[in-house]
Amino acid sequence: MxxxxxxxxxxxxxxxxxxxxxxxxxxxxxxxxxxxxxxxxxxRQITEDDLFSLFRPSGQSQGPRLREAIKSLKLVAASAAAPPAGVFVNNGLVEKANRPRAAYFNALNAHAAQLHHPACDFDITNLAEQVKNECVWGTGRNNAANFGDGDPVSLGYCESLIARINTLLSSRELECIFKTNGTxxxxxxxxxxxxxxxxxxxxxxxxxxxxxxxxxxxxxxxxxxxxxxxxxxxxxxxxxxxxxxxxxxxxxxxxxxxxxxxxxxxxxxxxxxxxxxxxxxxxxxxxxxxxxxxxxxxxxxxxxxxxxxxxxxxxxxxxxxxxxxxxxxxxxxxxxxxxxxxxxxxxxxxxxxIHPPEYPPDSKGPEFQSFWRGRRERAAAAAALPAVPAPPVPAPPIPAPPAAAAVVPPPPPIQPPVPAPPAAAPAVPAPPTAAAVVPPPPPILPANPLFADDLDDDVPF
CATH class of the missing domain: 3.40.50.300 (P-loop containing nucleotide triphosphate hydrolases)
Incomplete structure (x- = not known):
C-alpha cells in the first residue's frame, strides 16, 4: 500500500x-x-457509557447518582466563564445540600446542549466527591424550594462506587486514559x-x-x-x-x-x-x-x-x-x-x-526443533568431555566446645515477713482451790492424878 x-x-x-x-x-x-x-x-473523548462500563454502578441507586454527578460536573465546565446565579460551586464541586433547586435546574436548561453531549468534558478527578454531594434528599424538610440535607442511607449505598472510582482513576491499568503520560x-x-x-x-x-x-x-x-x-x-x-x-x-x-x-x-x-x-x-x-x-x-x-x-x-x-x-x-x-x-x-x-514481505512483522513462533536440537547437542558435547573428578568435599569443621558459662546461683528467694503472733489475751485467774479442812487435834488434857496409877490397867473402873 x-x-x-x-x-x-x-x-x-x-x-x-x-x-x-x-x-x-x-x-x-x-x-x-x-x-x-x-x-x-x-x-474527555470517551462517552458516559464507556465510563459506566468501567465504574459498573448498580442500577438502583449508584447509577442515578453517578449520572447526576456527571451532569453537575459538566455544568461546572460549561459555565466556567459565567457561573450561574444561585448555583453554589466550591473547588469545582456543585453543592446541593439545602441549596435552591430552581437555580440549579435553570442552569441545567441553559446549558442543555453541552450537558447532553455524550463526551466526558469535565474534570474527572472531582467525580468521586461530586457523587457524595449528590447524596441529598430531593426537598428540604422545612423548605420544599431547596434540596434537603445529606442522605446518609444513599451515601452508604454509594460508598462502594466512590471507592471504585478512586481506585480506577489511580490504577496502573487505566493510565492510558485517565493520565496525561505522553501526548x-x-x-x-x-x-x-x-x-x-x-x-x-x-x-x-x-x-x-x-x-x-x-x-x-x-x-x-x-x-x-x-x-x-x-x-x-x-x-x-x-x-x-x-x-x-x-x-x-x-x-x-x-x-x-x-x-x-x-x-x-x-x-x-x-x-x-x-x-x-x-x-x-x-x-x-x-x-x-x-x-x-x-x-x-x-x-x-x-x-x-x-x-x-x-x-x-x-x-x-x-x-x-x-x-x-x-x-x-x-x-x-x-x-x-x-x-x-x-x-x-x-x-x-x-x-x-503471497511472497514474504520485505519488512516482515515480528510474528515468529517458538522454534521447538531448533531448541530441542540445541539441547541434544549441548548434552552430547558435555558427555564427550572427560570426567573431571569432583573436588573432595571438605570435612565439616568441628565445632568448638561451648565455653563454660559461669553458673551464678540464683539469689535466695525473698521470704515474706512472718507475721507476729497475735497478742495473747490476759489470763483469767483460776478460782482458788478449796483447801482441805483438817479438824484440829483434840486438846491433850492434863493427867488426872487420881488415875495416874491406873493408866496401865486394862480394866476400867
Whole structure:
C-alpha cells in the first residue's frame, strides 16, 4: 500500500508490526522503545457509557447518582466563564445540600446542549466527591424550594462506587486514559492525517493491560473517533484504510455488566457505512465464525488462508456465495503464504501465492526443533568431555566446645515477713482451790492424878 501511495493506520493488539521498517509513526501507550511515541487517549473523548462500563454502578441507586454527578460536573465546565446565579460551586464541586433547586435546574436548561453531549468534558478527578454531594434528599424538610440535607442511607449505598472510582482513576491499568503520560493520541492522529508525507502509522496495544476490559474499550473509542472524523468529511478527498488485527476479539462483543453493558460496535459500523465516507477497514482474524454475520456480509474481498475448522469454512461460504464446495475443500490444505481470493470483482476464486514481505512483522513462533536440537547437542558435547573428578568435599569443621558459662546461683528467694503472733489475751485467774479442812487435834488434857496409877490397867473402873 505504501508503494501504491495509499495511507493506512494499523491497530496492532500484539505489537507485531511496531518494528517494521517501512512504518512512519509508531504510537505506544507505555514506555516507548526506539522511535515510538508514548501517547494517551484523553478521557474527555470517551462517552458516559464507556465510563459506566468501567465504574459498573448498580442500577438502583449508584447509577442515578453517578449520572447526576456527571451532569453537575459538566455544568461546572460549561459555565466556567459565567457561573450561574444561585448555583453554589466550591473547588469545582456543585453543592446541593439545602441549596435552591430552581437555580440549579435553570442552569441545567441553559446549558442543555453541552450537558447532553455524550463526551466526558469535565474534570474527572472531582467525580468521586461530586457523587457524595449528590447524596441529598430531593426537598428540604422545612423548605420544599431547596434540596434537603445529606442522605446518609444513599451515601452508604454509594460508598462502594466512590471507592471504585478512586481506585480506577489511580490504577496502573487505566493510565492510558485517565493520565496525561505522553501526548494526546487525538492530537497525534490529526497531525499524521494533515501531513501528506507520512503514509503508515501503527498504534500498538502490546502494553495495554487486559484488566477492566481496557484494551477492548480503548480500541473501540479509537474506532469511534475515526468514524466521527469520517462523518465530518475528513477522508472524502483523502481516503484512509484502517487495519485491525485479531478482529474477533473486538467485534460482536459487549463489556460491562447487565446494568452498564457497552457494545463494541465501532468497527462494525465502519465496515457497514465507512466506505461512503472514505474510511475502509481491513479485518484480519483466525476465527471467522466469531465475526458477526452483519459485518461479514459487508466485506467485499476475502483473502482466505488455511482454515481447518468446519464452522470457519461454513462462515466463509455463507459470506461469499462464489466459494463452492469444490474450492472450499482445498482451504484446509493451503500452505503458509497461499490463499484463495474471493470478491465481487473476481469472476471465480483465484488461488494466490503471497511472497514474504520485505519488512516482515515480528510474528515468529517458538522454534521447538531448533531448541530441542540445541539441547541434544549441548548434552552430547558435555558427555564427550572427560570426567573431571569432583573436588573432595571438605570435612565439616568441628565445632568448638561451648565455653563454660559461669553458673551464678540464683539469689535466695525473698521470704515474706512472718507475721507476729497475735497478742495473747490476759489470763483469767483460776478460782482458788478449796483447801482441805483438817479438824484440829483434840486438846491433850492434863493427867488426872487420881488415875495416874491406873493408866496401865486394862480394866476400867
Amino acid at each position: 505504501k508503494k501504491a501511495g495509499g495511507r493506512a493506520i494499523v491497530l496492532d493488539p500484539t505489537g507485531e508490526f511496531a518494528e517494521m521498517g517501512n512504518v512512519d509513526e509508531v504510537f505506544v501507550f507505555d514506555a516507548p522503545a526506539g522511535a515510538a511515541k508514548r501517547v494517551h487517549f484523553p478521557y 494526546s493520541l487525538v492530537t497525534e492522529l490529526h497531525a499524521f492525517l494533515a501531513d501528506d508525507s507520512r503514509d503508515i502509522a501503527v498504534i500498538s496495544f502490546k502494553d495495554v493491560r487486559f484488566e477492566h476490559n481496557t484494551r477492548e474499550i480503548l480500541l473501540n473509542v479509537i474506532g469511534r473517533f475515526l468514524l466521527a472524523e469520517a462523518r465530518a468529511g475528513a477522508f472524502r478527498t483523502s481516503p484512509l484504510v484502517v487495519f485491525l488485527d485479531e478482529a474477533h476479539q473486538f467485534l460482536g462483543r459487549s463489556v460491562g455488566d447487565e446494568h452498564t453493558s457497552v457494545k463494541l460496535d465501532s468497527f462494525g459500523l465502519i465496515a457497514k457505512e465507512g466506505r461512503k465516507y472514505g474510511l475502509t477497514c481491513v479485518l484480519a482474524t483466525q476465527r471467522p465464525r466469531d465475526i458477526p454475520q452483519d459485518v461479514m456480509s459487508q466485506l467485499g474481498t476475502l483473502f482466505v488462508h488455511r482454515l481447518t475448522n468446519d464452522q470457519d469454512r461454513e462462515t466463509v461460504e455463507r459470506a461469499c456465495g462464489d466459494l463452492d464446495r469444490g474450492a472450499a475443500q482445498f482451504v484446509p490444505m493451503l500452505a503458509p503464504g497461499e490463499a484463495v481470493v474471493i470478491g465481487p470483482d473476481i469472476p471465480a476464486p483465484v488461488p494466490l501465492f
